[in-house]
Amino acid sequence: AQSVTQLDSHVSVSEGTPVLLRCNYSSSYSPSLFWYVQHPNKGLQLLLKYTSAATLVKGINGFEAEFKKSETSFHLTKPSAHMSDAAEYFCVVSGNTGTASKLTFGTGTRLQVTL
């Protein structure tokens, strides 16, 4: 079984300040972990993914995430927020069932960026 917990449903930051979106996971095997972003009334876009290579993963638009097995965490960070970062962010864990990859989504964190 696998699960994901996003610790904050809503995060508000000022433009130019750091972003931290927190995610804890549970998995009975070595997981693949993802962050997806969804802008209002849009589909989902992959930000970054971890698949058991380097523990610090760099993604698009300046985002990165660090896989910490001891803490079962995969927090998303960005040094300086931009207004265009305002969106909903989903932490996702992938579980392999035979040849299938089933995604389990967190409930999402809405990022608000203010001037």
Added chain:
Amino acid sequence: NAGVTQTPKFQVLKTGQSMTLQCAQDMNHEYMSWYRQDPGMGLRLIHYSVGAGITDQGEVPNGYNVSRSTTEDFPLRLLSAAPSQTSVYFCASSPQGGTQYFGPGTRLTVL
């Protein structure tokens, strides 16, 4: 490359009506899946397929049917729509074990 396409973008149904949400991909991906997105609940897996002719249930399959007669297409059927099926539906595809790519979504309202 169109990626993953979904039709229609918007649909309004009355309770008891049936309809099919279409999903197609042109990337020759083996794996396809359907999710629904409801406020505060993230995305939940409805059905998935690991290849043509093979489908299986996800977390919330009740009220939905799927089939996979070709690699490209994976339609989702609502046999008798209920207000509880009001949601945004996303289709996704991926190569075996690879990253999933999502379609733009279908916003369904059941009155």
